[in-house]
């Protein structure tokens with residue numbers, strides 16, 4: 528990844544971004560700084576299993592702060608951003624300050640604002656829990672083939688039927704715009720409990736990595752030297768008819784590359800085989816596109832603005848082309864297509 532030369536990133540940059548974020552909450556959403564908490568979301572935190580804090584202590588802290596107050600500055604996104612910053616180009620991590628926080632706004636899923644070295648990533652409130660729950664529903668409604676094809680292969684039948692799964696997706700979609708939460712369905716031990724937390728993590732990471740893609744492209748504009756891989760991404764995206772879609776498609780390709788670099792660390796974090804983690808990481812963006820499209824359709828129905836993202840078919844086909852050019856086998860891309868059909872049925876039937 529090419530990056531311009533910067534002055535060294537200072538701690539005061541991050542303080543300034545944090546200050547700006549509070550300003551956004553105050554001015555745009557009429558929220559006072561004391562309504563903001565840096566507590567992790569308890570539903571998600573135990574799945575990561577790190578952070579050096581006792582879970583009881585976290586639960587107590589959340590309970591004391593949550594009494595009627597909105598939890599907006601979600602520490603979970605900061606943890607996820609931290610993991611991504613470990614694998615970005617070292618020059619980017621050292622010189623660009625990125626601050627991430629939640630806002631109660633249904634007009635976008637995630638957006639980036641800022642310039643030069645300082646950027647603020649704003650994520651729609653509740654999006655992490657929405658993706659977490661969708662991951663459970665996707666995994667529980669799928670037929671799993673685990674192990675090598677042939678004698679060692681284990682086939683696990685779906686834990687819930689498609690109609691119940693689609694109803695659950697619908698209920699979550701309807702609630703997200705209201706800022707209210709719906710607890711995930713309970714699943715007995717099986718693929719959902721074992722794999723869904725990681726699929727959720729992979730989808731959430733992709734959302735943030737996509738936003739980092741916007742920051743990197745803002746930097747490209749200031750000094751247009753590119754690597755061959757970057758030039759190829761730009762050429763591939765140039766096929767899209769709407770200029771705004773091209774930047775989004777480049778963000779998707781950039782994000783997929785970045786998330787792939789996280790695979791070894793993620794396999795260790797979640798104690799899952801690297802091959803399985805890679806499979807989720809490859810599929811996660813395509814699943815995100817489908818759910819984002821459903822969310823955007825829900826926002827449009829409530830009279831909110833149209834998206835800058837390309838339609839899901841364009842987004843997925845550009846990304847899969849990029850993934851195939853960089854090592855995805857025909858068998859793997861077939862699996863992505865199979866997963867897309869499955870999720871399209873879940874997200875699509877929610878609107879019937």
Ligand SMILES: [Zn+2]
Pocket residue numbers: 737738741775778
């Ligand atoms: Zn974007």
